[in-house]
Amino acid sequence: MARRKCTRSSWERRGGAPNRMPKSYKTLLRKITYSLAHPELNRILLAATKRGRDAREAQLATLVDPEGFTQSIKKLKTDAISKLDYLVQEFKLNCERNGSTVFLARDGREAIDYIATLAERHGLKVIKKSKSLTTEEIELNPRLEERGLEVIETDLGERIIQLAGEKPYHIVFPAVHKSQTEVAKLFSEALHEEVKDDLQAIMDAQRHALRPIFLGPGMGVTGANVAVAETGSIIVETNEGNARLITSIPDVHVVVVGMEKIVEKWEDALRLMIAHPMSATGTRLTNYVSMMSQRLPLAGHPRRELHVVILDNGRSRMREDPSFKEALNCIRCGACMNICPTYGVTGGHIFGYIYPGPIGIPWTEEVHGLDHAAEFAHLCIACGLCREICPADIDIPMMIAKVKEKDVKRDGQPIANRVLIRYEELAKIASATAPVSNWLVQNGLSRLLMHRFLGIEKRRKLPLFVRNTFEKRFLEIKREIPN
Template sequence: MDRYTTLCNQIEDALAEKPKRTALYNAMKRGRDSRRAALENLPGGESFRKEVREIKERCLENQNELVERFARKVEERGAGVFLAQDGAEAIAYILELAEEQNAKSVAKSKSLTSEEIEVNHPMEEAGIEVIETDLGELIIQKVGEKPYHLVFPAVHKTAVEVAKVFEKATGGEVPNDVDAIMKIVRSYLRPIFLNADIGMTGANVGIAESGTIAIETNEGNARLVSSIPDLHICIMGREKIVDTIDDALQMMLAHPISATGQHLTTYVTLMGGRSPLGEGDGRKQRESHIIILDNGRTRMREDPVFQDALNCIRCGACMNICPTYGVVGGHTFGHIYPGPIGIPWTSEVHGLEEAGNFAHLCVSCGLCKEICPAEIDIPMMIAEVKDKDSENHPHSLVNRVLMAAESFSKVGCATAPFSNWAMRNRPFRFCMEKFTGIDRRRELPGFSRQTLQKRLKKRGDRNVENPTRKVAFFADLYVNYNAPDLGMAAIQELEKLGCLVAMPPQRGSGYPYIGYGDLGKAREVAKVNVDLLLPFVEEGYDVIAPEPTAAYCLKESCDKLLEKSLES
C-alpha cells in the first residue's frame, strides 16, 4: 500500500470519529478564543512576539557559549550535566543512573523531549516501571497512543472515554464527570509521587546566567516529581537555553498566552541544583542531573532554512489555528511532533520519510506563521520538506495538475465558454476525477474569455492628473483569468481615489509551486515577477495585489526564494 493510500485511509478513519472531531474542534476554538481574550488585556497586545523572536534569535546565535555557561553553572550548584548527541546517548545515561540507584520506578512530568527520543520503552524493557503524572500524558500512556497535541496530549478524549480508562486502571467505578475524574486521579497518583525512585521532568527554559531551569505546569505535578524522589533527571533540548532571567521571564509570558490564553501558567518553578528536601532526616544526599540533548539541533542551527524551527517554544498555537489539524488531529497530521511545526521538526529529528508521510496535509494557508509567538516561517519550512520529499516520492498527479494552474487557466480562457460547460458537466467531471484526481464534487471557478490583461489593453491607459500615488496592479491567476470583473472594479476604485494604475507584464504568483513543494519552479516564477515589477517599483509604484495569496507570496516568499537578492 503506497503512502497516499495509507494517508487517505487515516483521513477517512479520522473523519468517521465524530465525537473525537467535535472534542478536538471545541478545544481548538477554546484555545483561540482564550488567546484572543488574553491579548486584549495584555499591555502591548501582540508586540511580545517581536521580543520573543529577538531573544530566540540572539540566544540561537550564541548557543554554544550559552550551553557551556549553563552547564558550568549547573555543576557549580551541585548537579550533574550530560551533553547527549542523540537519543541513544541520553537513554544510555539514564539507564546508567537508574542502575546506580537500583531504581524500579520513574514518575514523569510532561516532557516533549523525552517523547522525541521515546525514552519510556527502553526503561520499561530494563524492568523499570514508568508512570506519566501529567493527566493528558497519563491517559494516552494508558491507552497506548502518542500525544495528540503538543500541549494537550489527550485533547481528543471525551470524559466518557477517560472515565473508562481510569475504571480499568483503578478497578473501581469512575463517573463521567470531570471533577470526579480529577479527584480519583489525584488519589491514584499520590502514592506514585511518594514512592518513585526517580523523578523525570523536561524544562521549558534553561537560564545560562544562573544554571537554573524553569518548569511550567497547570497541575503542579512537576514540583512533586522533581522534589520527592532521591534522583531527579531533567531532559531538555539545547535550544531551550536562554541568556538571562529576563529572557526567561519573557518566555514564561509567551508560553501560556499562546498555548492556553493564560497570563501566567498556574505553577512556575525555578530549580537550581539538587533538592535538599528531607536530607536532615538521615536520608542520603539527593542527586539532580540535567541532560542537554542535541539530536540534530546543531545541524539544524547550521541550516539557513530549518534553523528557524529551533525558535519554537512548544506552545501549540499553530495546531490551534491549523485547519487541517482541527479536522484530522495529531495522529493523522503528525508523527511524534504533530501539527504544522511537527513537519520540520519530524524531518530533522526523525527523518524526511516520516515527515513526508503527513507533510502534504498542509494546505499552505500561512495561518501558523501569523499566530506563532516566535514569528517562525513555518509554511516555508514545510515547503522545503515537501520539495525534498519529492526527490524520493514524485509529486502525485493531482498535485502536478494543480501546480500547472497557470497553464490550464490560459487554456480555459482560450476555450471559454466550452471550458465552463465542461466544468459543470457530470460525465466530464467524473472522467476528470479519474484521470487527474480532482474530486468531481469540488466546485471550480469559471473562466472569462477576456482576461483582465486583455480588458485593460482594450480600454487603454487612463491618465490621472496629479495622482496621489502610483500603483502597479498584480492580479494573479484568479483575478486575471477567472474574475476579471473583480480586478476592473478594484482598479476603478483606485483610480477614483486618485491613483495612477498600471498592470505590468506578470506571471501568476507561483504560490501553487510553494504550496505543493516544487521550489525550483517557484524560484523561477519569483525571479520573473521580480524582474518585471522592479522597473515600476524603481519609478515609485506601490505593488497592490487583490488576492491575499499573491500579496503573501510577494511580501513573504519571494525574498526567501531568491535568498534576499538586491532585486527582491
C-alpha cells in the same frame, strides 16, 4: 535483452517524476478518510482550539504593546541560539558547581541509555514522569519499558494518552481529542474499578492512584521549560502541580532538556515564563512554576542527586541550516496548532508525527526524518496564519515550504499534481473542443476516474468550458475601445 530498471536517476535525467503516488500521500489519504468518518473528533478539536485562541487573545489585550512583546521574545531566542555553544558550556559549568551531574546526549539513544543505566544503578524500577515533549521526541517511555522499567506519566493528559497507547494530539493538550466518557473508561480499566463518567470523579481517581506513586520509591524524570545558563537553573511549569512532587520527593531526579531551551539570564527566563502561558493556555502565569538549581537534603536523605541530560538530537545541525535554524526559537506554546485550519479539522494524529501541527513539520523533518514529515507536510495550505499568531514570530510557512520542496525533489509530484499543474493548457484544449469536452468531463465515468486518480471530488460542481472564452471576448472588447 535485460529490461532497463526505471531508477530515480533515469527518470530524473528524462526531466520527469515517477508515475506513482508517493507512499506519504497514500498514508495521508488513509488517515484523512478515517478522520472524515469520525466527525465527533473534529467537533471536540475545533471547540478546544477556539477556546485556546480566544483565551490567548484576551490575555494579549492586557499588554500595553503585544507586538513589542513578540519581538522581544524573538530577539531573546535568536540571541540565545546564536551563542548556544557558549550557553551550553556555561549552563553545564554552573550546574556542576551546584552539585548536579550533566550529561550531553548527542541523540535520543544516548539519553535513554543514560537514564536507564542510572535507574538500574540505583536499583529503581519505577520512573515517575511529568509532561515532557522532549522525552516524547526520543520515545523515552517505550525504550525504558523495554529495559524492564515501569513508567508512569503523572500529568492527566499524558496519563490518558499513555493508557490509550497513543501519541500527543496537541503540544499543550495531548489528550484534547478524548471525551470524558472515553477517559472514564480508560481509567476504569487501568484501576480495575469503576470510575464514573464525571470530571470530578476522574480527577479524584487520578489523585488517589498517583499519591502512593509520588510518595513511593522511584526516579523522577521531567523535562524543562527553560534552563538558565548564568546560574545553572531549571524551570518547570505545570498546571497540576505534579512536577513539583516529582522534582522534590524522589532521591534521584533527571531533567531532560533540549539544548535550545537554554537562555543566558534570568530576565530572559522570566519573559518566557510570561510568554508560555499567555500563548499556551491564555493565562498570565502557569499555576506551578518550579525553579531548581540544586538538590537539598530531605527527610534525612542527604545524598539526593540531580542529573541534567542536555539533548542535541539534531539541534546542532538545525542551527547550522539557515532554512531551519529559526525552528529552534519555538517556545512550544501550541498557538500555531490552535489557528491552523487543516490541523483544526484533521488533528495531531494526522497533522503530526510526534511533534504535531505547523511547527511539527520542520521539527519532524529535522529530528525524525523526511519520511515522517512528508506524511503530513502537504496538508499545509500555506495560509500563513501560523506565523501571524506565533509569539516568537517564526517564519513557519517558509520552513514548511522547504520541507515540501525536499519531499518533491526526492519523490516527485503525485500524478494528480502533475496533471493539475497544467490546468491552463488543458483548459485551452477543453474550451476549443466544447461542448464535447463538457460531456467528456461531466459524465459519471469521468467523474469517477477523476475522483479516483486526480483527487477531484466527484460531487464537486465543475465549471463548463465555452468556446468563446473570456480571453477572446476581452481581445474583441479591447479592439472596440478607442485609445
